[in-house]
Amino acid sequence: MLEELHFFATVVEQSSLNKASTLLNLSQPALSRKLAKLEEDLGVLLFRRVGKRLELTRVGQLTYDYALETRRRHFRFLQTISGDGAPGRTSILIGASLTTLQTTLPDLIQMMTESHPEVDIKAVTGKTHEIVSLVRDSKADIGIVASRIDDPALFCVPLFDDHLELALPRGHYVTDAAPGAMSIADLNGLPMILFAKGTWYRILTDELFAKYELKPDVRMEIDSFEAILRLMHTCRAGTLLPKSYIRDRLLEDNDLTVVPVRELEETKRTTSLIHPGPDRMNPSVKLWVEAIAAFFARGK
Known part of the structure; x- marks a missing residue:
């Protein structure tokens, strides 16, 4: 059920099956089946359809709160077992373009340090093409850039539009x-x-x-x-x-x-998170990608 709870929380935060399936690297029909299985296991309806929108039921909201707490506990567990320095500490290297360094990174780092103060956050800056190269070459775990990136070696997660x-x-x-x-x-x-x-x-x-x-x-x-x-x-x-x-x-x-x-x-321009894909990330970085996307989705 842990996996289904995680998928459910992502759908809530992205307010869209399509956006959530892209973020999770899962087809939309497969994601719909995961949600249906969760509802079947719990014996409740989590969403009600209002036109084309999905709205949480009362039990759906309770389930979302539980999913967030479960995610945080799982996050802390993965950080503890994957840390290669002091016990319980992990690090993440973020590549930020020159403009996102000033516009986006401060809020992002504040969120990360408040939710997980045990994480060592490092950042490297450069022009957008330099950040793309760093992430592609695994010299940075993730990148934050002020554009959409079309690169077959990378995954691009839109965070918000700007002008x-x-x-x-x-x-x-x-x-x-x-x-x-x-x-x-x-x-x-x-x-x-x-x-x-x-x-x-x-x-x-x-x-x-x-x-x-x-x-x-x-x-x-x-x-x-x-x-x-x-x-x-x-x-x-x-x-x-x-x-x-x-x-x-x-x-x-x-x-x-x-x-x-x-x-x-x-x-208008879209600020995006780029990463090398779930197969090339350790579990704690993968969860950070999803937590960052959720943070900006809630900010909307």
Whole structure:
């Protein structure tokens, strides 16, 4: 029943049989049979269908809570027996692209250390193609990159969609002149600090400018979001930040505001987890892959 409980929890977290089957590397009919067997073994209905959606029954919610606790206990057990250092400790090496290092990795590491403080988490950074190579060559256990990866040697698990948003110093003349949503044309000639070339954020930004024939007044190009935030007031400049990076506290601390620009929603990009496949991962890393996917699914 342990396996069926794990599959059931994954379906709940992904809110989709299709997404769950992809994550579990299992066909959708096979996954449906696993769920049916669990319901048969328990003698209860775990889901009710509402249109095309699956909703948990009351007993389904109780079963999900039990599945989470079972998963955590199993996780701790596997970490204990697979550790090659001090007893009870394991390590995981995460490869992160330069942008996910600043947008995604902090929340991810916080979740991992809070749920399993005994795990040694290490990270290596680089450009997306470098992270792909590290995971493919087993020099990193998993990778977090700001794109979908199509590589026959790797599995790609989409975590969430992201897009760029316009951030400006509070009281900037543009916000005074246009208190409502701005047009993309308002970026033409706007003083801006942009992220350094070579990342998908900058590629996306340059593609946007080319599409709408925009020529902003680029004051600086920096490879650190924190440095950009510190310089925006000094330069009286705006910037384009990934939505996943922006927090209310960040805006308050830096006296910034986000101004809606409808066309920026076109800059959608998917942040993904990549791994070499279940056959090439040790059991504890495999469970981390599923725990990370569940963490971001709950975050939606």
